[in-house]
Amino acid sequence: MRTSxxxxxxxxxxLPFILLFALYVQFHGEYGPGGGFxxxxxxxxxxxLVGITFGLGAAKRIAPPGLVRAMVPxxxxxxxxTGVLGLLLGKNFLDYSVLSASDPAHGRGLGIFMVESGVLVxxxxxxxxxxxxxxxxxR
Amino acid sequence: xxxxxxxxxxxxxxxxxFLMVAGLYIVxxxxxxxxxxxxxxxxxxxxxxxxxxxxxxxxxxxxxxDPAFTVYSNPLPHVLILTAIxxxxxxxxxxxxxxxxxxxxxxxxxxxxxxxKDGDT
Amino acid sequence: xxxxxxxxxxxxVVLPLLGSLFAGxxxxxxxxxxxxxxxxxxxxxxxxxxxxxxxxxGPISYHLGGWPPPWGIEYRIxxxxxxxxxxxxxxxxxxxxxARRSVAFEVDEGRQGWFYCMYLLCLTGLLGITVTGDAxxxxxxxxxxxxxxxxxxxxxxxxxxxxxxxxxxIMGTIGATFYVIGVGFLYLVTGSLNMVDIAQRLGSVPLEQxxxxxxxxxxxTVGISLKLALFPxxxxxxxxxxxxxxxxxxxxxxxxxxxxxxxxxxxxxxILAGSPAFGPLQLADVLLVLSIAAMFVASAIAVFxxxxxxxxxxxxxxxxxxxxxxxxxxxxAGLTGAIVHLFNHAIxxxxxxxxxxxxxxxxxxxxxxDLAGIGPKMPLTMAAFAVAGFALIGTPGTSGFVSKWYLxxxxxxxxxxxxxxxxxxxxxxxxxxxxxxxEVVWFRPPSPLAETAREVPPSMLVPILVLAGATIWFGxxxxxxxDLAGKAAAMLLAAVR
Numbered sequence: 001m002r003t004s005x006x007x008x009x010x011x012x013x014x015l016p017f018i019l020l021f022a023l024y025v026q027f028h029g030e031y032g033p034g035g036g037f038x039x040x041x042x043x044x045x046x047x048x049l050v051g052i053t054f055g056l057g058a059a060k061r062i063a064p065p066g067l068v069r070a071m072v073p074x075x076x077x078x079x080x081x082t083g084v085l086g087l088l089l090g091k092n093f094l095d096y097s098v099l100s101a102s103d104p105a106h107g108r109g110l111g112i113f114m115v116e117s118g119v120l121v122x123x124x125x126x127x128x129x130x131x132x133x134x135x136x137x138x139r
Numbered sequence: 140x141x142x143x144x145x146x147x148x149x150x151x152x153x154x155x156x157f158l159m160v161a162g163l164y165i166v167x168x169x170x171x172x173x174x175x176x177x178x179x180x181x182x183x184x185x186x187x188x189x190x191x192x193x194x195x196x197x198x199x200x201x202x203x204x205d206p207a208f209t210v211y212s213n214p215l216p217h218v219l220i221l222t223a224i225x226x227x228x229x230x231x232x233x234x235x236x237x238x239x240x241x242x243x244x245x246x247x248x249x250x251x252x253x254x255x256k257d258g259d260t
Numbered sequence: 261x262x263x264x265x266x267x268x269x270x271x272x273v274v275l276p277l278l279g280s281l282f283a284g285x286x287x288x289x290x291x292x293x294x295x296x297x298x299x300x301x302x303x304x305x306x307x308x309x310x311x312x313x314x315x316x317x318g319p320i321s322y323h324l325g326g327w328p329p330p331w332g333i334e335y336r337i338x339x340x341x342x343x344x345x346x347x348x349x350x351x352x353x354x355x356x357x358x359a360r361r362s363v364a365f366e367v368d369e370g371r372q373g374w375f376y377c378m379y380l381l382c383l384t385g386l387l388g389i390t391v392t393g394d395a396x397x398x399x400x401x402x403x404x405x406x407x408x409x410x411x412x413x414x415x416x417x418x419x420x421x422x423x424x425x426x427x428x429x430i431m432g433t434i435g436a437t438f439y440v441i442g443v444g445f446l447y448l449v450t451g452s453l454n455m456v457d458i459a460q461r462l463g464s465v466p467l468e469q470x471x472x473x474x475x476x477x478x479x480x481t482v483g484i485s486l487k488l489a490l491f492p493x494x495x496x497x498x499x500x501x502x503x504x505x506x507x508x509x510x511x512x513x514x515x516x517x518x519x520x521x522x523x524x525x526x527x528x529x530x531i532l533a534g535s536p537a538f539g540p541l542q543l544a545d546v547l548l549v550l551s552i553a554a555m556f557v558a559s560a561i562a563v564f565x566x567x568x569x570x571x572x573x574x575x576x577x578x579x580x581x582x583x584x585x586x587x588x589x590x591x592x593a594g595l596t597g598a599i600v601h602l603f604n605h606a607i608x609x610x611x612x613x614x615x616x617x618x619x620x621x622x623x624x625x626x627x628x629x630d631l632a633g634i635g636p637k638m639p640l641t642m643a644a645f646a647v648a649g650f651a652l653i654g655t656p657g658t659s660g661f662v663s664k665w666y667l668x669x670x671x672x673x674x675x676x677x678x679x680x681x682x683x684x685x686x687x688x689x690x691x692x693x694x695x696x697x698x699e700v701v702w703f704r705p706p707s708p709l710a711e712t713a714r715e716v717p718p719s720m721l722v723p724i725l726v727l728a729g730a731t732i733w734f735g736x737x738x739x740x741x742x743d744l745a746g747k748a749a750a751m752l753l754a755a756v757r
Binding site for chain 3: 223245
Binding site: 069070072073074076077080083084086087090091092093094095096097 | 263267270271274277278281282284285287322323324325326
């Protein structure tokens, strides 16, 4: 089944901007509304848009199911791993201030950055995996 | 008149309570499993409002420290509710996944029809 | 070593979480089982060390991220939750060796890896609820454990497992949402989410005058009661237990409802500290009535149930009634009885459900008539069933007697002979449903299915025997259970002024 030309060209045009906006939301989350959750959903939205317009095969080429399924626990592992890093460096679990030797505030910023990237990985993976799971059903 | 005034002054709570009751009613009264999940979502959404409304402080700005401002809104409810939203999404997704599997196993998602098919329980 | 010891409260939760993530990452049955076994036993050891630390040095407070309470999340462990941690972790650890064969038999090939992932996630949630001192954090852990529980139930092969998982999802989510509403009202009143801090801030407010607190208490009580399956909010439980994989049932029956009971006790102690009669809502009376109804109605249903898993599920409802009865009585002996019974019932129910899992492994059925005459074929397993069944009744020499004794003493102190008579009478119903099974299993001619049965392999037999042995051990040696529970009860009551 081929969808209309306008839809296909339009999707291709808009894709890079969706991804760019997701990254903006991710990295600007410290100063404005945003963060890993939102960015993850937007990223997954891009995959879902590809899936709807070009079919499941195309979506799976840019986000292979194996990778997507691995992303779900991987992101939480990044989060928990950041927390454990605090433990290993001699402070409490999730204490990021030790991540920077000189400035605790900088360490906390770094820790939150790592946690947010973990959230991005998990949320985008989960949303995409949900999409795949529901679409593949009944085929 | 005073009663009306009090009602209007607390319109945010009225909306919250309406959503809460409406959602819970749908969960209880509807036999269709997808509708039940929709009701459940509405019910959960009302709780998001319950938390977030008091977090806004009149005249307060976004809680990013800046010498130009002295009054900030409370960011904690937003963080809590972000967590609750994620929990809600997870619940909804799991519920819908179960409904899909139930439809495959029973051929229907109406509760009374399913109970008929499982006559022995 | 000492550096590790300071972080045990966090590790108690983080290790199962990491284990579950790795199990989800690998998704292979063998690796999952190895991880689950290793993590369960590590968690059990950690819980024992934590209890020892609490006994030595009093309550432990652990500040997540180094932020002090009430701003940061505090993990606070006192005698009560150290005891519950011990229970949850050890039930998980002892039942785990049983999983390998049972799960391979009862769960579809491609899903076994997920079973261990979800099991560990559920363990994370339950331990988290117990360890945390933050009301909202408890909600998150509650949902972590609930969501993984729904999946565990849906992994059962019977299609009704899906239906019961869905029903539990609806009920459980309503319960959890009620809980959040309650916490929300407390937050609106006090501006704090830390339980100790909430108690302090509420301390000066007379409860009768704060409608918001009364609303909060009502929502919290109903929400948590849904989770702990207090009669009449129990309808999700029998089917969920009946169609879940056997190991999941044994684990959940031993831990999930118990943790919910713990949460209820914790909130009563926190919020109602200023009000011995449980505030303007007369909650103590409500609890008493509902508990007694549960003890009789659920036991009576159990008598007529022919699916043994459902029978034990209804029996669980009745036993939860005993526990909430003790909470409603709220004197030293009654509360001790509630906490001891929480522990003892978890062990005996885990043993009973494991026996049914073993029977199902051999003959593929848990219907009463299929079990006729299976006793001589599986003597050790069925002896364990009898022992744990007698504990359920409250026979002297078993752990059930100890907890019911305390409950009866508390009940007598509360309102005289009437309550004691009710406890004894409802125990007599337990004689009927346990006795019926024991009679059919040992004294009937074998059914065609039972004819083929053999004793289960050691990896399944040992957990059953250990748990059954524990019901006798804790019936004789009450130093761990009753003494600790007594201290915990005294601590809770001391907070009530």
